[in-house]
Amino acid sequence: MTSFNLLLLPGDGIGPEIMTEAKRVLDWAAAEYGVTFNVSEDLIGGCAYEKYGVPLADETLAKAKASDAVVMGSVGGPQWDGKVAYDKRPEAGLLKLRKELDVFANLRSAICFDALADASSLKRDLVAGLDILFVRELSSGVYFGNPRGIEDLPEGGRVGINTQRYTDKEIIRVARVAFEMARKRGSRVASADKANVMESGVLWREEVTKLRDAEYPDVALEHVLADNCAMQLVRAPKQYDIILTDNLFGDILSDAAAMLTGSLGMLPSASLGDGGPGLYEPVHGSAPDIAGKGVANPIAMILSMAMALRYSLGLGEAADRIEKAVDGALNAGFRTGDIMSGGMTRVGTTGMGDAILAELQKN
Ligand SMILES: NC(=O)C1=CN([C@@H]2O[C@H](COP(=O)(O)OP(=O)(O)OC[C@H]3O[C@@H](n4cnc5c(N)ncnc54)[C@H](O)[C@@H]3O)[C@@H](O)[C@H]2O)C=CC1
Numbered sequence: 001m002t003s004f005n006l007l008l009l010p011g012d013g014i015g016p017e018i019m020t021e022a023k024r025v026l027d028w029a030a031a032e033y034g035v036t037f038n039v040s041e042d043l044i045g046g047c048a049y050e051k052y053g054v055p056l057a058d059e060t061l062a063k064a065k066a067s068d069a070v071v072m073g074s075v076g077g078p079q080w081d082g083k084v085a086y087d088k089r090p091e092a093g094l095l096k097l098r099k100e101l102d103v104f105a106n107l108r109s110a111i112c113f114d115a116l117a118d119a120s121s122l123k124r125d126l127v128a129g130l131d132i133l134f135v136r137e138l139s140s141g142v143y144f145g146n147p148r149g150i151e152d153l154p155e156g157g158r159v160g161i162n163t164q165r166y167t168d169k170e171i172i173r174v175a176r177v178a179f180e181m182a183r184k185r186g187s188r189v190a191s192a193d194k195a196n197v198m199e200s201g202v203l204w205r206e207e208v209t210k211l212r213d214a215e216y217p218d219v220a221l222e223h224v225l226a227d228n229c230a231m232q233l234v235r236a237p238k239q240y241d242i243i244l245t246d247n248l249f250g251d252i253l254s255d256a257a258a259m260l261t262g263s264l265g266m267l268p269s270a271s272l273g274d275g276g277p278g279l280y281e282p283v284h285g286s287a288p289d290i291a292g293k294g295v296a297n298p299i300a301m302i303l304s305m306a307m308a309l310r311y312s313l314g315l316g317e318a319a320d321r322i323e324k325a326v327d328g329a330l331n332a333g334f335r336t337g338d339i340m341s342g343g344m345t346r347v348g349t350t351g352m353g354d355a356i357l358a359e360l361q362k363n
Pocket residue numbers: 014073074075076077078091094264265266281282283284285286287288289290295296297298300338
């Protein structure tokens with residue numbers, strides 16, 4: 001019997017609540033496809049800091065590296081903001097995990113399900129049928145560059161420093177992922193940078209263009225300044241198929257794109273490297289404002305689990321069926337609070353899990 005090693009890291013805030021629903025979907029896949037998932041669970045983020053004194057323990061990292069896939073909920077919360085050393089904050093644990101797994105390509109899929117076209121903050125005709133794939137560089141750039149820190153200035157006062165830094169190799173490897181994905185989709189890539197004001201953007205643009213010209217002449221490439229890209233996303237989002245961008249711009253642009261689909265609670269992600277375990281996590285954070293209330297939307301988490309099945313475990317058909325079941329649950333009128341609208345059936349986190357499971361049993 002085929003078996004896979006999975007590490008689940010529910011994390012903080014709504015993480016454990018939504019992970020519970022993703023585990024039910026995993027159990028469905030195990031039974032349906034006759035595979036064994038050797039599932040182990042551990043801590044990351046604030047809860048890991050409370051137990052181990054660090055947001056990502058060495059043992060947890062070792063388990064992650066030995067897994068076929070790592071599926072994470074979310075980290076962070078106000079109880080740790082400004083109260084723990086900066087290098088021990090929950091988010092630092094997640095950044096370390098991404099870096100150590102060397103998952104440099106973060107695929108963030110912004111799909112507007114038909115049933116939710118009216119839940120977007122934009123008009124229906126702007127978002128109906130929307131399907132954008134962000135390919136965000138994830139293991140370099142300004143979140144990781146040195147020098148960094150907060151220093152006292154000799155003349156008095158302080159300075160906060162972060163460094164945006166990209167090597168040609170880092171740009172080429174993530175651009176290659178975007179071009180390869182483009183060949184499976186609409187053969188179009190829009191690359192977003194700030195080449196008008198940043199040298200790292202100039203290099204980004206040059207390397208992306210060289211790679212396209214040399215190896216992917218069949219893929220249409222457009223360069224767009226990241227600020228204009230943000231504006232275009234709310235003006236006419238369907239002009240985009242794949243958006244390739246760096247770590248910081250990708251973080252911001254994908255959260256903005258989330259609202260095109262109805263809610264941040266809808267966006268899953270897959271972070272892939274060169275053959276090691278993939279890391280799968282929703283785009284959203286730990287949502288402290290709704291944590292513990294049983295109302296969080298588990299769809300981004302469940303779709304992230306589907307991406308794990310597709311990209312790391314070779315169970316693409318199971319992933320397709322899970323995505324179809326989410327569509328089915330939405331078409332049947334089930335809504336968590338974040339996507340609620342008139343005439344629909346309001347459910348909590350577990351209720352949405354029930355509705356998706358019910359759809360999976362039907363197919
Ligand atoms: N990957 C991760 O673990 C991330 C962690 N964070 C951390 O999360 C904490 C909170 O950050 P925020 O800026 O509030 O961002 P957030 O993404 O946690 O929440 C933003 C808003 O979206 C809502 N929301 C998010 N996910 C939802 C879901 N599944 N269902 C329904 N509503 C949902 C929240 O209730 C909130 O109103 C911070 O500590 C931050 O550093 C933020 C982003 C990513």
